[in-house]
Amino acid sequence: MPSKQTGPQYPTREEVDFVVVGSGAAGGIMAKELSTAGFSVVVLEQGPRMDPSKFGHDEYGNDEANGIGMTGGHDPQSFKDSEDSTSYQRDSLFYLRTVGGTSVHFTANFWRFHPIDFNERSVLGPMSGTGFADWPITYDELEPYYTKVDWEVGVSGGPGGNSPPRSRPFPMPPLPVKSSGVLFEKGCKSLGWSVRPAPMAICSEPYDGRPACIHCGFCAGWGCEVSAKSSSLVAMIPKAEATGRCEVRALSTASRIGTDHTGRCKEVLYFDPEGVQQAQLTKAVVVCGNGAETPRLLLMSDSNLFPDGLANSSDKVGRYLMGNGQVHAYGYYEHPLNEFKSVQVTRISQQFYESDPKRGFYGGGGMDARFQMGPLGFGLGMGLPPGSPRWGGEYKKLTGDYYNHVIDVNGHTTNIPMARNRVQLDPELKDRYGRPAMMVTIDEHPDDSKAKQWFSDRAEEIVEASGAKQVWSQTPTPSRSRGHLLGTCRMGNDPNKSVVDRFNRAHDVPNLFLADGSSLVSSGRGQRTMTIEAIAFRAADHIIQFARRGEI
Amino acid sequence: MQPKDPSRRAFFRSSGSILSGTWLAYQLPAVLAISDLACKAQLAAAPLKALNNVEALELEAIAAQIFPSDETPGAREAGIIYFIDQAILNGMQKGEEEILRQGVLDLQLGVGDMYPTVGRFSALSNEQQIEYLRSIENTRFFNLMRNLTLTGMFVHPKYGGNRDKIGWKHLGFDDKYAWQPPFGYYDEQYVKEGGDAK
Numbered sequence: 001m002p003s004k005q006t007g008p009q010y011p012t013r014e015e016v017d018f019v020v021v022g023s024g025a026a027g028g029i030m031a032k033e034l035s036t037a038g039f040s041v042v043v044l045e046q047g048p049r050m051d052p053s054k055f056g057h058d059e060y061g062n063d064e065a066n067g068i069g070m071t072g073g074h075d076p077q078s079f080k081d082s083e084d085s086t087s088y089q090r091d092s093l094f095y096l097r098t099v100g101g102t103s104v105h106f107t108a109n110f111w112r113f114h115p116i117d118f119n120e121r122s123v124l125g126p127m128s129g130t131g132f133a134d135w136p137i138t139y140d141e142l143e144p145y146y147t148k149v150d151w152e153v154g155v156s157g158g159p160g161g162n163s164p165p166r167s168r169p170f171p172m173p174p175l176p177v178k179s180s181g182v183l184f185e186k187g188c189k190s191l192g193w194s195v196r197p198a199p200m201a202i203c204s205e206p207y208d209g210r211p212a213c214i215h216c217g218f219c220a221g222w223g224c225e226v227s228a229k230s231s232s233l234v235a236m237i238p239k240a241e242a243t244g245r246c247e248v249r250a251l252s253t254a255s256r257i258g259t260d261h262t263g264r265c266k267e268v269l270y271f272d273p274e275g276v277q278q279a280q281l282t283k284a285v286v287v288c289g290n291g292a293e294t295p296r297l298l299l300m301s302d303s304n305l306f307p308d309g310l311a312n313s314s315d316k317v318g319r320y321l322m323g324n325g326q327v328h329a330y331g332y333y334e335h336p337l338n339e340f341k342s343v344q345v346t347r348i349s350q351q352f353y354e355s356d357p358k359r360g361f362y363g364g365g366g367m368d369a370r371f372q373m374g375p376l377g378f379g380l381g382m383g384l385p386p387g388s389p390r391w392g393g394e395y396k397k398l399t400g401d402y403y404n405h406v407i408d409v410n411g412h413t414t415n416i417p418m419a420r421n422r423v424q425l426d427p428e429l430k431d432r433y434g435r436p437a438m439m440v441t442i443d444e445h446p447d448d449s450k451a452k453q454w455f456s457d458r459a460e461e462i463v464e465a466s467g468a469k470q471v472w473s474q475t476p477t478p479s480r481s482r483g484h485l486l487g488t489c490r491m492g493n494d495p496n497k498s499v500v501d502r503f504n505r506a507h508d509v510p511n512l513f514l515a516d517g518s519s520l521v522s523s524g525r526g527q528r529t530m531t532i533e534a535i536a537f538r539a540a541d542h543i544i545q546f547a548r549r550g551e552i
Numbered sequence: 553m554q555p556k557d558p559s560r561r562a563f564f565r566s567s568g569s570i571l572s573g574t575w576l577a578y579q580l581p582a583v584l585a586i587s588d589l590a591c592k593a594q595l596a597a598a599p600l601k602a603l604n605n606v607e608a609l610e611l612e613a614i615a616a617q618i619f620p621s622d623e624t625p626g627a628r629e630a631g632i633i634y635f636i637d638q639a640i641l642n643g644m645q646k647g648e649e650e651i652l653r654q655g656v657l658d659l660q661l662g663v664g665d666m667y668p669t670v671g672r673f674s675a676l677s678n679e680q681q682i683e684y685l686r687s688i689e690n691t692r693f694f695n696l697m698r699n700l701t702l703t704g705m706f707v708h709p710k711y712g713g714n715r716d717k718i719g720w721k722h723l724g725f726d727d728k729y730a731w732q733p734p735f736g737y738y739d740e741q742y743v744k745e746g747g748d749a750k
Contacts, residue, residue, distance in 0.1 A: 058710075217731070335736070336736055338736040342731060380702050395619075404723070
């Protein structure tokens with residue numbers, strides 16, 4: 001697995017075919033697809049390039065989560081908890097800044113969206129005061145690209161209850177079930193609820209030149225030291241570079257997309273590793289920043305032709321910021337589970353995927369069983385039932401008794417798109433390059449909290465039904481942070497109501513494409529990366545066709 | 553304003569905040585900012601460099617109440633005082649060293665008030681120590697000591713705490729980082745009873 005940059009080095013003042021901004025889940029795919037199709041590609045990645053073979057398990061100095069994953073310091077953010085409140089400095093949007101992006105340290109849950117995620121507005125009717133809308137594409141249109149993710153990126157899994165339709169089986173069988181999965185399955189079955197093996201972007205057997213998972217237990221928040229986790233860093237970027245047409249520039253922070261007098265993109269300005277401003281000339285630009293960085297870059301690219309930001313005639317750039325709810329119910333069991341071993345999730349249930357008006361609120365979700373606490377996190381007391389002592393002999397006893405005996409059943413829920421929830425540019429706060437900081441507003445719809453509470457109750461029922469000796473949960477609260485960054489440059493047919501068209505081309509700029517979490521019209525039920533990657537494959541397919549036909 | 557060294561470390565230093573992946577169920581304590589410098593620490597039997605004798609005695613007594621030694625080893629055996637010493641030496645977060653040192657002074661005053669004949673926390677009986685700590689358990693000083701003690705208990709031993717992996721052994725965490733099924737009791741039973749191992 002090449003860990004260093006290989007491939008060409010393009011002069012900045014000679015035009016390449018494409019600049020791709022971002023090298024994460026979407027950017028890695030875009031780079032690989034475009035370069036494989038014969039185009040010259042420069043990828044700009046603001047973070048450093050890490051060597052997968054050096055990923056470790058040190059919770060204290062966890063580079064992949066503790067260091068470059070953070071926004072604080074060199075790239076501050078400001079926050080508002082409602083439209084009318086005053087902003088203050090606080091980080092609320094989180095993602096990994098490195099070649100491969102957040103896919104390097106994701107948990108690797110690779111659920112597909114279901115058909116309902118694409119046409120829910122038509123099925124359920126309008127929801128006043130919200131941005132609840134259908135997608136311009138259907139599940140069936142995206143299905144071939146989900147399959148492409150399965151096979152080209154590498155996903156393991158198995159069939160089972162409430163799976164969305166698929167045209168081809170998983171390329172790899174599911175990962176071996178853990179005790180948490182067995183207990184979760186037992187709980188679901190005794191309640192009469194569907195359950196199936198978790199689809200994971202982790203190799204269960206050697207695949208595509210990468211080894212099978214060695215079950216080290218450190219996926220969520222960690223890079224995979226054997227490259228069994230199908231991140232863009234190991235699954236896509238090396239293939240892009242192997243074409244000889246893709247140059248990945250690490251530590252290169254995009255600051256502006258430059259346009260010509262006709263309003264077409266002509267270059268991407270960025271700060272190079274020395275902090276010197278550069279500008280790469282290009283025929284077209286594909287922004288795969290994520291739901292935070294993509295709208296930010298467009299807003300920073302305002303000009304006389306685009307006074308409110310590039311591609312923002314709709315005023316939708318940065319709006320409808322969504323994440324996903326995540327709630328927890330915990331169980332304590334008699335026998336040791338040793339959950340510190342192997343991948344975080346082995347069983348899921350999508351019994352309650354769809355919203356049901358009878359519940360009195362909008363919201364659906366999926367559930368899984370997991371335990372993702374390292375010894376340090378647990379030792380600090382973050383896995384014990386509420387009311388537990390915080391220190392002393394009894395505390396010591398509890399930590400020893402509970403560490404290997406606890407599971408965490410999660411509910412992952414919908415997040416309603418609201419125009420008020422958005423990424424803007426802070427008028428004063430700047431990052432180290434002088435770029436405007438992101439100013440983020442998160443003020444969730446009340447139904448999001450109701451959905452979280454409802455799924456928390458279901459999660460508790462699973463834990464109880466699975467034979468736990470003790471059950472406890474956290475009371476869900478409205479979320480003020482996002483690790484899933486969705487919806488901020490939404491896809492749609494109407495240029496007044498959306499930023500990109502059904503092919504991910506900006507309505508306002510013919511040679512600008514946006515493909516990442518920002519394209520999503522709805523939030524799905526908790527696990528969005530599979531859909532981000534399918535959208536990237538689909539967008540790439542169309543971009544390649546447009547380019548070959550001279551339509552860019 | 554620009555970092556001259558574009559290495560990853562430059563990123564870490566300029567970030568100066570705590571772990572914040574929102575999908576993680578927990579946040580590490582603020583004291584973790586010391587991390588990359590402390591990693592060189594190999595402390596067994598090394599002399600203390602930042603703490604004076606009185607401070608070391610008092611802080612170790614507190615650590616030993618937070619994570620006591622009973623039938624199994626605790627904070628003393630795990631070398632927590634060396635971990636704290638290194639933490640100070642390598643630069644804690646702003647204000648934390650002061651909280652710690654001032655905390656020892658306050659501790660002695662407070663103990664002197666409550667137990668005029670003793671004057672020193674470490675000289676109190678076990679019951680008295682617990683009683684006293686309960687009276688200060690919501691202070692920044694105590695919470696910092698709790699964070700330091702527990703971090704030192706469960707951190708990778710290369711940082712100077714968790715000596716002989718005492719903390720990990722206590723939890724039942726095994727740092728082999730390569731496993732094959734069965735992983736735990738229930739998946740083993742599941743397969744024995746004819747369940748599909750996948």
